Amino acid sequence: MELFAVADLPEIRPGDDLAALIRDRVDLDEDDVVCVASTVVSKAEGRLADLSAFPAGPRAREIAARLESISGDEKDPRFAQAVLEESTEIIMEAPFLLTESRFGHVSVNAGIDRSNVAGADLLLLPKRPSESAARIREELPADRVIVTDTCGRPFRHGQRGVAIGWAGMPASRDWRGESDRDGRELGVTVQNVVDELAAAANLVAGEGDGGTPVVVVRGFEFGDHAGSDAHFREVEGDFVRQALREWEFESN
């Protein structure tokens, strides 16, 4: 398996044809997995916004005031409003805003990016990243497309790449019912390969000045396994989420 970044992509602007820009720069195989950073998908889809588009309601003002009192840093209630509008559930309000986005992704601040954007205050995540992936895939010779993001996680330091949308492949390999060398049933039952592909892509994508937002994975074999498109957990089986809903942060 081989990974390489697509070189010399221009700065992406609203309306740009991402697939065409990729196609022009790389000879893709049918089996390639094309991993596209959500930042450029969002830019192409015009998901830029200014804070002035999010006049803060009472809940946003309350959240911002609380976060400000915890951190000591100024917090713009319009930013909290933008997060609320991008989310279907606020899982945790403090010490940071953890929400479920409209497409099911649990992340801090609904994944809204304040760093990667020129000419606007905010870059929102794509509205429906799997639909974005499907649209890009339509226009590429490659059969598999993943829209990636980076995010942190409990228990472990640092961020890592994750898939927020995918097309042309199942999200996971399902090993249930398969056995190991000695005929025992496997301990690992479902392997989330789109997340692993996104993590792998992030190793060669990088960030910042030298950032290359599109990475091709060549030679990844899904293999002869059942597939599953379960990706974001439902609330029901997600005990961490249930615990966080009930938890109340107390600052010292």
Next chain:
Amino acid sequence: MELFAVADLPEIRPGDDLAALIRDRVDLDEDDVVCVASTVVSKAEGRLADLSAFPAGPRAREIAARLESISGDEKDPRFAQAVLEESTEIIMEAPFLLTESRFGHVSVNAGIDRSNVAGADLLLLPKRPSESAARIREELPADRVIVTDTCGRPFRHGQRGVAIGWAGMPASRDWRGESDRDGRELGVTVQNVVDELAAAANLVAGEGDGGTPVVVVRGFEFGDHAGSDAHFREVEGDFVRQALREWEFESN
């Protein structure tokens, strides 16, 4: 960047010289990252155990009885005892046992494997995986070694590869203070590259019959960034962990 599995490794037994077995099967470059599944590290280190080695105390019996009443499946209290002995903290007892292992890794059942082991009931995680990585690295021409595991996580379905030990490289790239194309400070601040490398390796490692527990990553460039060895979160900044400590599962 290229990844390939090391072919034809034999079934690993206690006392086997893993580094020698790897060296004999692949020409390694100095810059390679050798990702070794914890299962084979544990086997080589003799971390096999039988349930009879863990006579259950009152807490283990209580935990097993509770898990049995929730799931309806029989639970061996000696397994709960093994998990307790491998752990420094029980974060959550039900509906499954989530603990911090003696080396800082938060996982279900202290990462104890009941599937991947012949001739014993249990395979425990390596005692100190970063020391294992350092020992293997000593005997390899490659400069970087990661001990990998797979585990689930909140919010997202399925398991993915993670690093539980590493040697010869920092755990993370630290982007703090670096800027994007427009001179804005980056949103992603710390990228946990050893976890991403473990996830990438898991894509070619597979499980079960065709499982290849050692994967070489060639051509990964850490780049000119600060490094950090922070990997497992401390309790203090881990709000999910704090929430789980206080949470009480209630079965319907």
